[in-house]
Amino acid sequence: MTATQLGRVQLLIMQVLWENGRTTARQITDSINEIEPIAHSTVQTLLRGLEEKGAVDHEAEGRTFVFFPLVEEANFKQSATRDLVKRVFGGKAGSLVSHLLKNEKVSAKEIDEIRKLIDQQSKKKK
Amino acid sequence: MTATQLGRVQLLIMQVLWENGRTTARQITDSINEIEPIAHSTVQTLLRGLEEKGAVDHEAEGRTFVFFPLVEEANFKQSATRDLVKRVFGGKAGSLVSHLLKNEKVSAKEIDEIRKLIDQQSKKKK
DNA sequence: GCCTATCGTTTAGTTAACTAAATCTAACAA
DNA sequence: TTGTTAGATTTAGTTAACTAAACGATAGGC
Numbered sequence: 462m463t464a465t466q467l468g469r470v471q472l473l474i475m476q477v478l479w480e481n482g483r484t485t486a487r488q489i490t491d492s493i494n495e496i497e498p499i500a501h502s503t504v505q506t507l508l509r510g511l512e513e514k515g516a517v518d519h520e521a522e523g524r525t526f527v528f529f530p531l532v533e534e535a536n537f538k539q540s541a542t543r544d545l546v547k548r549v550f551g552g553k554a555g556s557l558v559s560h561l562l563k564n565e566k567v568s569a570k571e572i573d574e575i576r577k578l579i580d581q582q583s584k585k586k587k
Numbered sequence: 588m589t590a591t592q593l594g595r596v597q598l599l600i601m602q603v604l605w606e607n608g609r610t611t612a613r614q615i616t617d618s619i620n621e622i623e624p625i626a627h628s629t630v631q632t633l634l635r636g637l638e639e640k641g642a643v644d645h646e647a648e649g650r651t652f653v654f655f656p657l658v659e660e661a662n663f664k665q666s667a668t669r670d671l672v673k674r675v676f677g678g679k680a681g682s683l684v685s686h687l688l689k690n691e692k693v694s695a696k697e698i699d700e701i702r703k704l705i706d707q708q709s710k711k712k713k
Numbered sequence: 714g715c716c717t718a719t720c721g722t723t724t725a726g727t728t729a730a731c732t733a734a735a736t737c738t739a740a741c742a743a
Numbered sequence: 744t745t746g747t748t749a750g751a752t753t754t755a756g757t758t759a760a761c762t763a764a765a766c767g768a769t770a771g772g773c
């Protein structure tokens with residue numbers, strides 16, 4: 462599962478699942494409808510697709526299905542990021558980091574966090 | 588042009604164009620064939636698509652077309668990155684930076700570069 | 714017992730990226 | 744001048760994501 466093969470809406474569904482753990486299709490529909498309109502049957506069809514590709518699974522509870530993620534969020538982030546790095550930044554993660562720091566807003570708090578991380582990296586290299 | 592709507596192979600084509608400037612379809616095909624097999628007619632069809640969406644344009648030189656990019660690489664990187672940040676990292680660029688530093692290989696040289704960048708950022712905040 | 718709201722399933726249609734063969738055209742070589 | 748080559752264009756087919764109406768079944772309310 463290379464994860465990048467998730468579409469935009471499928472990713473929205475996964476995010477609801479990652480956040481809530483076990484979730485019904487109806488709950489997912491409601492969640493997404495807070496952001497943008499979507500028909501319940503659409504969500505169900507997409508869940509089917511996600512299940513086929515092994516990203517989620519379900520159990521029956523009474524007559525309704527409770528869905529849960531099989532793919533971990535961390536793994537997904539990893540492969541989505543690697544895909545971008547490979548395709549757009551010539552495989553150099555550092556190049557993406559530079560791009561982000563130069564062109565995107567990063568809060569002072571996040572900067573501190575980042576400073577700590579690179580200090581750790583430097584130590585490791587010794 | 589939100590750029591993320593470029594497919595994988597279309598992006599390969601754009602990269603050849605960004606690197607070489609004015610380029611014929613044949614040169615692009617040859618370039619891509621160094622990486623993976625692709626038919627010339629496929630490249631031509633994709634160029635057509637790119638032209639329709641305003642990413643490239645061409646001029647006739649004799650009987651052959653010379654293509655050139657209309658979209659700038661920097662802009663593309665920007666929107667591809669923003670898309671990832673938005674879709675996968677909850678809109679927080681810093682969160683992606685952290686992820687990269689924690690999980691991806693970044694060379695010592697790149698780390699130095701990054702350190703300089705965050706020093707600049709810190710100064711700006713004062 | 715019957716209605717209706719809510720399940721999951723089936724069916725069907727759109728769009729975009731990709732693929733490449735087939736075809737038409739013009740140049741160039743022999 | 745005739746045939747091969749190398750252009751561009753046309754045509755056509757696949758796959759994946761998305762969309763949602765329509766349908767059949769069932770649980771719960773009245």
